[in-house]
Amino acid sequence: MIAPDSFVLDDIEGHSSAVSEDVPGDQEAAVREAAHSCPEQAILITETS
Amino acid sequence: MSIDDVVSDSDRKKNRYHFDRHTPEYRTQFEKITEEIHAKCPVAWSDTYEGHWVAGGSQAVFELARCPVVSNDHDINGERQGYKGISIPTAKRASGVRGGILEMDEPEHRIYRNELNPYLSPAAVKRWAAFIDDVTRACLDEKIEGGHIDFVDDLANVVPAVLTLAMLGVPLKKWSMYSEPTHAALYTPEHSPDLERVNAMHREMGLDLLNNMIEIRENPRPGIVNALIKMRIDGEPAPDLEIMGNLGLVIGGGFDTTTALTAHSLEWLSQHPDERERLSRDRDTLLDSATEEFLRFFTPAPGDGRTFSEDVEVEGTQFKEGERLWISWAMANRDPSVFDEPNKIIMDRKGNRHFSFGLGVHRCVGSNVARTVFKSMLTAVLDRMPDYQCDPEGTVHYETIGVIQGMRNLPATFTPGKRIGAGLDETLEKLQKICDEQQLALPITERKEAAVID
Numbered sequence: 011m012i013a014p015d016s017f018v019l020d021d022i023e024g025h026s027s028a029v030s031e032d033v034p035g036d037q038e039a040a041v042r043e044a045a046h047s048c049p050e051q052a053i054l055i056t057e058t059s
Numbered sequence: 060m061s062i063d064d065v066v067s068d069s070d071r072k073k074n075r076y077h078f079d080r081h082t083p084e085y086r087t088q089f090e091k092i093t094e095e096i097h098a099k100c101p102v103a104w105s106d107t108y109e110g111h112w113v114a115g116g117s118q119a120v121f122e123l124a125r126c127p128v129v130s131n132d133h134d135i136n137g138e139r140q141g142y143k144g145i146s147i148p149t150a151k152r153a154s155g156v157r158g159g160i161l162e163m164d165e166p167e168h169r170i171y172r173n174e175l176n177p178y179l180s181p182a183a184v185k186r187w188a189a190f191i192d193d194v195t196r197a198c199l200d201e202k203i204e205g206g207h208i209d210f211v212d213d214l215a216n217v218v219p220a221v222l223t224l225a226m227l228g229v230p231l232k233k234w235s236m237y238s239e240p241t242h243a244a245l246y247t248p249e250h251s252p253d254l255e256r257v258n259a260m261h262r263e264m265g266l267d268l269l270n271n272m273i274e275i276r277e278n279p280r281p282g283i284v285n286a287l288i289k290m291r292i293d294g295e296p297a298p299d300l301e302i303m304g305n306l307g308l309v310i311g312g313g314f315d316t317t318t319a320l321t322a323h324s325l326e327w328l329s330q331h332p333d334e335r336e337r338l339s340r341d342r343d344t345l346l347d348s349a350t351e352e353f354l355r356f357f358t359p360a361p362g363d364g365r366t367f368s369e370d371v372e373v374e375g376t377q378f379k380e381g382e383r384l385w386i387s388w389a390m391a392n393r394d395p396s397v398f399d400e401p402n403k404i405i406m407d408r409k410g411n412r413h414f415s416f417g418l419g420v421h422r423c424v425g426s427n428v429a430r431t432v433f434k435s436m437l438t439a440v441l442d443r444m445p446d447y448q449c450d451p452e453g454t455v456h457y458e459t460i461g462v463i464q465g466m467r468n469l470p471a472t473f474t475p476g477k478r479i480g481a482g483l484d485e486t487l488e489k490l491q492k493i494c495d496e497q498q499l500a501l502p503i504t505e506r507k508e509a510a511v512i513d
Contacts (some may be wrong), residue, residue, distance in 0.1 A: 021503050024180035024427065028176075046410035047351075049418060051121070 012047055013040035028053075074100035078113045078385070080361070081461040084204070089460070090402055093345055093390045102376045107348040108148040111364075111383035112376075115390035117397045117414070119374045124386055125419040128369040140368065140381070146462075147364040147385050150249070157301065159308030161363070161421060168420065171297070172307055174286045175424050177502035178226055184427040188220060190490060190499065191432055194221045195439045196479065197486035203443060206475040210449075212470050214440070215321040216242055216314075217430050221487065223313035224430075227306065228282020228500050229271050231487045240264050241314045246457045246467055272299070282500035284308060312360075317429045319359035319465035321436050326469055327353075327398035327404060329449040338406060339441040346438070349406040350430055350454045355413035361389035362462055363417065364503050388414040389464070447473035 011017060016037045017026045033041045033055075045053035079085060085092065093115065096103060101116025102123075105189060114120050123129055133144025135157050143149050144162040157163070160171045177183060198217050202208040220238040221231055229237070240260035247257045259431070275284050287302040328335040338345055365384045370377070378384070391414040393401040398411070415424035440447065451469035457463065480486065490512070494500060499510050 019181050021182040021507075022177050022180055024176065024182075043409060047412050049412045049414065049416070050125075050422075051412070 011044075013037060013044040016041050017044065066377055071379075072104035074103045074376075076100060076103035076105055076113065077107065078103065078105035079107045079389075080385070083277055083458050086456070086458070086460045086464075090393070093393045096390060097394055102374065107182065109383075110159075111147055111385055112378065113385045113387065115387045115394075116374075117138065117391040119376075120386055120388070120391035120414060121418060122373050123365070124414075124417060126369050126371065128367060128374060129365045129384065130164050130366075130368040131162055131168070131363075131365060131421060132164045133157045140366075142260060142366040142368070142381075143364070143383070143438055145364045147383055150462075155305045156180035156307065158311075159301075159305035161308055161312075162304070164368075165420065170292055171287075171301070173289075174290045175283065175309070175477075177504045178283050178286065178500075179424050179428060180503060181427045182507075184431050184504040186503070186506070186509045187225070187499065188431065188435075188509065190225065190493070190510045191218065191222055191435045192439070193480075193486060193490060193512050194218045194483075195435045197481060197483045198444050199439055200478045200480055200483050203476045203478055207470070207472050208444070208447075209453075209468055209470045210325050210440075211318060211322050211466050213471075214436055215318040215325075217483070218430075218436055219314050219317040221490075222428065222432060223310060225490070225494055226313075226500055227271075228275060228280050228284045229268070231491045231494070233267065234487075236260075236267060237264050237310060238314060241310055242318070242465075242467075245315050245463045245465055248458070265303070265307075268303065268310075271304070272306075273304060280495075280500075281498050281502075281505075286502065312423070313428060315463050315465055316359040317432050319463055320353060320357055320429065321433055322466040322469045323359075323464070324353040324355040324433075324437060325440060325447075325471075326449050326454065326466070329447060329471065330491060333447075334404075334406060335441070339445065342438065342441070344464050345406055348408060348411065350434060350437075351411045351413060352404055352406055353433075354391045354407050354429075355398070355408075355411055356416040357390040357464060358392050358413075358415045358475050359464055360415070360417075360423075361462075362387040365423075388417060389460075402423070429430070443476055444471075444473040447471045 016029055016033060018029050019026050045055050096115040101119040102112060102114050105111060105113050114123050130142055131145060132142045134141050144158060144502060160168050169234055195218050202213055216238050220234040224231055224234055243257045244261060272284055276288050279285050287305055289298060290297055338349055363386050365386060367378045367380055367382045369380050395401050416426045449469055449471045451457045453468055455467040457465045493512060497510060498506060
């Protein structure tokens with residue numbers, strides 16, 4: 011996993027989900043790379059100001 | 060008259076490309092053909108094999124693979140629309156058997172897939188790590204003192220096969236009875252004089268699988284076979300033929316694909332010793348991204364066939380119900396609009412959203428098995444045979460790459476080392492006992508603990 015601290019994998023299905031709504035600053039780069047690399051393009055990042 | 064009738068076939072099929080992925084030229088000309096398809100027509104009509112569409116551009120592949128009116132169904136007995144599943148053309152060997160969940164649509168696909176998931180999810184596969192490493196270790200111990208190995212025959216064919224049988228609940232010692240025909244079926248063309256022998260081995264494997272199913276039905280033991288026997292659809296057991304089809308899919312999907320990935324990666328690393336050293340040294344940060352990059356570049360399963368189940372327009376092309384489609388993961392993986400320098404292996408590539416496991420609901424159910432087994436084999440070779448050199452003279456790639464981009468042989472030499480444990484047969488006997496005692500083949504829902512190998 012590219013951002014193992016920001017996503018959790020379901021044990022049975024193997025589906026991935028975000029651990030929280032907000033991405034901590036130190037996770038931002040990893041989460042952006044995860045979104046960029048997701049083959050299903052299923053990770054959407056919403057910017058807040 | 061609907062608007063569709065106005066659009067003539069020649070208009071719809073104006074992007075034409077003579078595409079025959081079953082010729083040896085397709086392997087040797089792959090990059091050139093791929094570049095032409097990307098430049099001219101992300102979706103093209105080809106007259107080959109009774110006519111079919113070919114999707115090679117990444118955006119078209121992305122949309123079509125996830126399109127709800129693109130069907131995987133293989134209607135063996137003509138009970139539905141008569142669609143022909145994922146092979147183009149239909150392989151003679153496969154014409155009478157449906158290929159498990161890969162040749163099913165919803166809702167049927169989901170019912171069976173839910174049975175497989177608890178055996179193949181990341182958490183489920185993780186439990187097998189020590190088991191996998193021990194099979195890898197035994198394979199290398201068989202060869203380490205001699206200074207010579209065939210990475211296909213002696214390693215990459217063995218570990219995926221042994222693990223798959225363990226997960227199914229089939230005795231480990233039978234691995235070669237399953238591995239040989241599965242591997243040979245992929246590199247033996249339908250016109251080969253050897254075909255009859257390969258088919259006979261295939262029948263023997265099928266019979267053994269059937270016997271295992273009967274045995275497990277009478278005396279249940281954990282594993283995927285048991286899951287498919289126990290499952291109920293509207294209160295009824297799954298038909299034996301569908302159980303066999305799914306078991307065949309797990310075997311076909313589990314064996315030769317990881318073999319192909321491992322062999323190609325080891326060959327490339329032998330040709331690029333600096334990259335090999337870098338990967339070994341920086342594996343903590345590089346192994347995961349390098350694995351995805353090898354998956355992208357070598358795309359073991361290069362594509363899948365589909366059938367349109369309704370008239371539909373996707374990415375500007377109009378498709379008609381019943382038309383066949385080849386979705387090329389391999390060509391999408393070289394699309395320069397997604398991958399910079401697509402024909403180059405960049406082990407720390409970023410944004411590598413490759414297509415090698417497919418996309419959408421049919422995304423490879425065994426992807427985590429593939430990654431785990433590949434990494435075990437690769438790192439063990441880097442540790443124990445760090446200076447290995449592949450022998451180009453003895454290297455044999457599959458003649459054609461229409462079904463699997465595989466290798467038959469990859470011989471190599473290396474500085475001999477010391478054995479650190481038992482050979483393969485003895486190890487498999489020990490591991491069989493451990494499988495039985497620790498019930499390793501239980502689903503993740505019933506067993507969370509990792510395998511303990513002493």
